[in-house]
Amino acid sequence: MSNVAKPLLSVENLTVEYGPKNNGFKALDKVSVEIAEHECMGIVGESGSGKSTLGRAILGLAPIAEGKILFDGQDITNLKGKPRRDLAKSIQVVFQDPYGSLNPGMTIGDILAEPLTVAGETRQSARQQVADLIDKVHLPANSINRFPNEFSGGQRQRIAIARALVRKPRLIICDEPTSALDLRTQAAVIDLFIELQRETGVAYMFISHDLGVVRRICHNVGVMKRGQLVEHGDADKVTRTPDHPYSRKLLLASPIANPAEQKKRRADWLEMRGLDNAGAM
């Protein structure tokens, strides 16, 4: 499948195998997917279908048996050590669990400043950027001196999002980032994701069980089943099979018809979010 714009991320025939090589369990089986700059690609599918494995493989955290991952044209499939750490500037992640993902012994200010000071920024510049980020994710300014256990689940997820944004990434893998939150908090965090995308132009791979959330935030969606990406189309149209309300099968009512339609949808979507086609604002 191909997007009209040059892909930021391109996953080609990716196979991830757990267990003995060439004889293990294929958690991903020849998956191909592309995400263009500024886009939000939803990944949905039943439990165990391979959604998180896809995200983990992109982050270099899953055993790749076959296939390729390109980021901005660079082959990152087997990147390790320093080059992999350097890539963390461009590809970040927000996980589901807002309780487990923050170091409880560090203040929010230190959690957010660490990636900047490690990258060589002065303490003063880091402090200023952290203050701006706290403001950007709508947390009170005094959050800087407080510890993670002083915050609610929704607030912690805002901190995790701020941490993902610290180094101005071009892509964030969001792995069920709202599913541990109550409905009201979930809606506010989704609004934040949308707002931040509008402001920064960051692209998202948004892994979720929740079709409502995916319809709201995503542009395209891919449906996974038993390690394969079985359908791909317009996120507005993703729905469960109507005649089998308990079925886990997902149907895309309107797959993308042709490149011209695809191009128009992309332009409309970017316009709605106040982004241009060429680069971040």
Ligand SMILES: Nc1ncnc2c1ncn2[C@@H]1O[C@H](COP(=O)(O)OP(=O)(O)OP(=O)(O)O)[C@@H](O)[C@H]1O
């Ligand atoms: N480290 C691992 N070792 C062995 N098998 C694994 C490992 N991680 C995942 N799997 C298996 O790979 C398959 C895909 O798992 P994955 O977590 O990607 O699914 P998922 O679609 O994200 O599920 P969920 O929606 O429940 O989070 C599952 O059968 C899982 O048991």
